[in-house]
Amino acid sequence: MTDEIKAAEVVPKKKMSSRELEKRRMFLRSVGAGITMVSLSLVGYYPILTKLFSRLRPPGALIEEKFLSACIKCGQCVQVCPVEAIKLADGDEGFGIGVPYIDARTQACDFSCDAVQCVLACPTGALTHEIARKEEVRMGVARLARPDACLAMRGEGFKGAARSGDFKGLHRYVEVDRWTPVRIADHSYDLEICDLCVRECPITGAISLQPVSAHAGDKRRMPVVTSQCVGCGACEMMCPAEPAAIVVDPKIVKERAA
């Protein structure tokens, strides 16, 4: 009797046949692969949680978190932009992979499409269709980040092209060509006091130069940004100071929307 019980206990401990062994290995391998795959996909959370990137999103973008979920990562917005301002993020941006952004200093959105073409192209509403005019856009807000570098703040004029010869950025100069944006590096200025950020702003009333002091002989002027600023980044791209004296903060979009 006891021997029988012992034998029954021993049976499961017997060596498994090679087929059973392979079956078990395959099962464990599959569980491992599944866990690995899900874990790797969740690595995409890291840049989001640590806010590793703060990107300027195209016109009409929902607030950052919703924008990342609603975007289907197809790049149709990239394709319709006449100045190719929109780029797609790479794998280092986690769940933001394939999501469009604008690097304003390299190429800002100057609304030379006349409407918001990227918004119309978006198939999911990540660039919300509630926006129909450039004045309604809220991508960010311009800020005079380096007042010391600002030529107007120093009371200086500006001669030549706003950006150096190899700069590829485009801008639509209505007086040059109403329909086709041209290279900024090919367009020369001769200004008594630098007002490029005001002059080339596509939104009326978003930015103006104000005297720094009441003194009549004081040529110094300060760029003042109003609440009409849409955050397109044209001023950041146009600023002749290196690095730009005026920059666009994308984060403010969140606060405004809230």
Place this chain on the structure above:
Amino acid sequence: MNRFFRSFALMFGAAPRKPEPGEVTPAGKALMKYKKTPEQVKLRKEKIAHEHEHPVFSNKWKYRRWASIVILNLLFIVSYWFDVQLVEGALTASRFVGFHMADLNGALQVMLAYKEVMINLVIGTATVVIAWWLVGGRAFCSWICPYHLLAEWAEWLHLKLAARGWAKDHAFHRTLRAVLWFVFLALAAITGYTVFEYVNPVGIVSRALIYGPTIALLWVLFLLGIEVFYSRRFWCRYVCPIGLSYGITGAISPLQVEYNLEKCLHEGECRKVCLVPHVLEVTKMGYASDAFEYIGADCTRCGMCIDACPQNALRFKLRGLDKII
């Protein structure tokens, strides 16, 4: 109906099995019995010996498919670079001469993550579902997907290495794909992010082709490395939720690969080349339940088995076409 559910279960990871005697049609039974008569067994042996002496192998469907993958992906690239606006976007979502198209799996992820659905996305998804239902669901995989083409080349390399004993194929449980399909949909709903897109090589490759190379391509290279050295067609067979989404779409598609039991000599050449060999278990002796049978829902309609079959026992069939004509 029973056969349909079996094909569906097979796609979600169930093991293929012999049909019960009650599930076999009289025509199927009669054919089986006939095939087992001594004269037929002898004849079959002779035919197979002849096949081994004079092997024939066609690449007809393979090259048509490769042309399809290359041309379609080139259309995306050309449309963008020459601004002809034929197919705008990438494989995740696009506009084909103005009509919205949205990748079924991508659209599902976005809908679950964003929890709001734009009418454009509904139109795009419906268009894709109808289109891919018509041409057979997973036909997306073998006729459009750029990763599929890369994986086919990796598979070729894997088989070369395996023949020399330098690589070994490690199989995974096919349920893994079904589990991951649910997990990734759940993750989209829970986290509010399209988590799967982060590891999706189809989106990464498609975007890289159109918008220029990215560092995310390293992940694709890594996956291809796994397929070359460790597990044959790892991604497409055991992981890709896109494949399963399209498999469901095409489960009752009019376009099917049809198996002809009478012509088949059960050599198993088709199963050697197939991406999803479980759908071809039906070609094993005693596994068919009718004289003619459609290959299961998981079939990618790639035509490799049709090319490989020395007896033309497999062919593409438009279901119901004979009834219409």
